[in-house]
Amino acid sequence: MKNRRSMANYKQITYRYLKGQRNRTLLTILGIILSVAMVSAIGTIIASTREALVKDAIRQNGSYHAGFTNISSETLEKIVNHVEVKESGASLYRGYGIVREATEEEKEMYGRNFSHRYLNIVSFEEKALDMLPYKIKEGRFPNTSDEIAIEYWMANYFENKVNLGDTIKLAIGQSILDDKGHEVKFDERGEKEYTVVGFTNPGYVWKGELITTGITGIDEEYFSEVGASIENKTISEEKTISKGKNGDYSVYIQLHNIKNANDKINAIANDVGLDSGNIKYNNQVLRLSAESLNDTFNSTIIALLLFFIVLIVVSTVAVIYNSFNISVLERVSQFGLLRSVGATPSQIIGIVLKEAFILSVIAIPIGLFSGVLAMKIVFYIISLLKFEAGFIRDMEISISLPVFLFSAAIGLITVFLSAIGPARKAGKVSPLEAVRNTGSLKKESFHKIKKSLFTFLIRKVLGVEGEIAFKNLRRNRKRFIITVFSMVISITLFITFASFSDFMFKANIIDNSNKGDYAIMMKDPEVTDKIYDEIRGVNDVKRVYKIRQMNGEMLIDDNKISKKIKEMAPNAFSTKKDNFVVVHNSNFMIIGDENFEVLKDSLITGSGNKEDLDKENGILVVNNTYVNNEKTNQYSLIEGYHLKQGDEIMFLPYDNEHSAEDENKKYNKLKVMGVLEKGVLNRGYNPDGSVIMITTEKVFNEISGLSHEENEKNNNDDDGNNGGKSDSSTSVNRTRIYTELYIEMEENYDDKDIKAYFEEKMRF
Amino acid sequence: MEIVKTIDLCKSYGTGNTKVEALKNINLSICQGEFVAVVGASGSGKSTLLHLLGGVDKPSSGKVFVNGVDVYSLSEKELAIFRRRNVGIIFQFYNLVPVLTAEENMLLPLLLDSNKIDKDRFQELINILGLDDRRNHLPNELSGGQQQRVSIGRALAYNPSIVLADEPTGNLDSKNSKEIVDLLKISVKKYNQTLIIITHDLNIASQADRIISIEDGMIVKDEDYMSRGEEQ
DSSP, X not given: OOOOOOOSSGGGHHHHHHHHTHHHHHXXXXXXXXXXXXXXXXXXXXXXXXXXXXXXXXXXXXXOSEEEEEEOHHXXXXXXXXXXXXXXXXXXXXXXXXXXXXXXXHHHHHSSOOSEEEEEEEEEOHHHHHHSOOOEEEEOOOSSTTEEEEEGGGGGGSSSOOOTTOEEEEEEEEEEEOTTSOEEEEEEEEEEEEEEEEEEOOSOOOTTXXXXXXXXXXXXXXXHHHHHOSTHHHHHHTTOOSSOOTTOEEEEEEESOOTTHHHHHHHHHHHTTOOGGGEEEOHXXXXXXXXXXXXHSOHHHHHHHHHHHHHHHHHHHHHHHHHHHHHHHHTHHHHHHHHHXXXXXXXXXXXXXXXXXHHHHHHHHHHHHHHHHHHHHHHHHHHHSOOOOHHHHTOOOOOOHHHHHHHHXXXXXXXXXXXXXXXHHHHTOOTTHHHHXXXXXXXXXXXXXXXOHHHHHHHHHHHHHHHHHHHHHHHSHHHHHHHHHHHHHHHHHHHXXXXXXXXXXXXXXXXXXXXXXXXXXXXXXXHHHHHHXXXXXXXXEEEEEEEEEEEEEEEEOGGGBOXXXXXXXXXXXXXXXXXXXXXXXXXXXXXXXXXXXXXGGGEEEEOOOHHHHHHTTEEEEEOEEEEXXXXXXXXXXXXXXXXXXXXXXEEEEOOTTSXXXXXXXXXXXXXXXXXXXXXXXXXXXXXXXXXEXXXXXXXXXXXXXXXXXXXXXXXXXXXSOOTTXXXXXXXXXXXXXXXXXXXXXXXTOOOHHHHHHHHHHHOO | OEEEEEEEEEEEESOGGGOEEEEEEEEEEEETTOEEEXXXXXXXXXXXXXXXXXXXXXXXXXXXXXXXXXXXXXXXXXXXXXXXXXXXXXXTTOOOOTTSOHHHHHHHHHHHTXXXXXXXXXXXXXXXXXXXXXXXXXXXXXXXXXXXXHHHHHHHHTOOSEEEEESXXXXXXXXXXXXXXXXXXXHHHHTTOEEEEEOSOHHHHHHSSEEEEEETTEEEEEEEHHHHHHHO
């Protein structure tokens, strides 16, 4: 039973002390675990968020760093062999393949005049496909130039529905375009048979899209053959479709090191003699994977996180310091004894620090993993909630080495900071303490408490017990301060975390749930209006927002612009016109007249009455806006304007058809009927330092010219040749106005009916 | 051979009105191998003297030489090492480290030096002290007499040149007291060490070679029984 292992070194005395004071040891370990766990949790969430953002960006944009497009085979070879290039995958443009003729309806929907639905046929190397965001839905990617993969929904558009394994014969050639992007003619250059081996799943399906990608393979010997020959140009002129001409190649690359990627990519382009027009940067991925923390998260969040870490460190120091301090005080006589038998001060300090170190070694790993575990639990709970943001949905809490090293370092520093004071104190213990104290009694400096009104009150209120308690507290001021400090710190921690999580909830969850459960984006106003009316009648649909928006410039009085926004963005307000200031990028929009009731909550002044707005060209404005500070480059939400009920605004929508100096451009007079705190959905505030104006459908249609066009159309229908007579200079090309429908469902909705509606109407 | 020497050694506590002079101009010389008993009333300054000789306390003025070394000219670290290697101290309340076993307590000075332990010598010591079957016990598992024997073991483990004992039997019954003093006498004789012992017990004092009486911080009597015995 009494078989204790004997010591080989004095430092092992540390273990014995730790064992001897089990409760204190456990408390200290718990303190360290908590602090390391908090730091590692914060670090893990940062690392995981970044990873998720990068993953999301790669899924949407592909993993390549840059692409060089429209290059010759010689340039291609140079790029592939460039020292900076780690991976590369080439592609070769083959031309357009005809699916079938486009209907008038389709042409109008697409907005550009194309005679056919085309497959944009491109040969890809396998490596290129790996780096690009193409995804196979069914089948596989092609291996040879005789095989093809098309977007799955295109299968229905061929004369006969195409199935996997079918052979299709395509007329292949070039579409010749005019300078506005309309097709002048299709220059057919040959025919080719392809075996359909795969259906791809594009990022989104818009049935108005006339040109979709057809992926084919590359024959192995093909590249080397072409790479050596310059005459390909003439060959391709001779309607040979199987060989590319110079300028039809593209190559997608990954660099060895993503640091300074843009410089390296430009250097590669420079080396092979390409200009910036040939470079396609994968900006999202480059930015996310190479940038520092500072760029991913805005500086406010970084500052907040740093503040948390400091708070955590300080509170942990307070707790652990206390624990070490007490344990040193308890052992003053023992340290005195060690000193009297010949321990040097640094040996004593070593004993205490080693205690701290052992505790750290036990506690830090536990803390690291419990931090990750805690985050996993948090994210599991979040996953139970409905979360819209894509990157949070596929966020994986993973163990990150840098985070672990950082948290462990923070933990060690924390413990060291807590222990060094008491350790020094222990080192200063005089050997005489061994004799002075015969064991348990420890000496502290006591203060005499003077009698005062306060002590009198304490006695009156709390009785004798209270007085004794108070005197006990006052006796050792330092310990009293430390105790109070620990309590203050823990309360601060609690409040900070509580309000932070509150803030996160407000910032993320609520904001994201505000985008509705389904969203539809369409061009044709009449069709959208019809769908809007229909969807509102579908079962379990709670509300449908109809967002239709025009951006434009407005003229307002200088005194309607807040000083603050002028300070932050002085250049934005430099243009004047007839004593008014020109404010750009204002959003003029409708939200669907049936939804005006939701604005009531955020209405500050005025009335949100639809009829009043209809009568007076009325608008409701949002004065608050996001502004980018031109000096600090910080983005913040401020009150940018002082527009009031009754103010008048001159508004002119942007229009590509008219040049900016067009004499004919005519401003529309709008009247402010009310001021809103914020707008609806994710359009709460203007993102460009300007104003949001919400109006009724009637006013919007008049300003935008949509109603004129409708009339015109009707007139045309009536007598056939009344077109072009309209004098509406504000008329905006209707194809430029999109309408977005955001569908909000009832809680616990059944998606059967709405899905059936989509199936029927959208033919997805 | 002179092993301990003090020159005008003074020690006072406090300042001004509350100043207490614990030791006044002590000049003392002790030879190697001597067994010296220091006697005196409580508060006479005998413990202070012992602490100053052992390099535990700091004198207000004056010097202490041990083995020819000016003890208080050493740095804090050197002083600690000096204590470790040259002085063995035995306290009235044993003052053992509660978390260490008897054996570890005894070996503490050697462990602090990271020295290799001379196992034969240590076994001999543990046999003399009669602690062979108690070596793996913690202090709270030992009787008072056993604990004091452990502390004697600790004092002797490094084979110091002087052994200082501050009322080593003050807490023990007469049987244990006698044993402890006998042990001390045997071991210092065996290793040719100098033993300076503070005691109230006249029986113990009478066994010493020399009795120094202290009163109010001054040596009032210094009787050398060895030389007296020679005279007789």
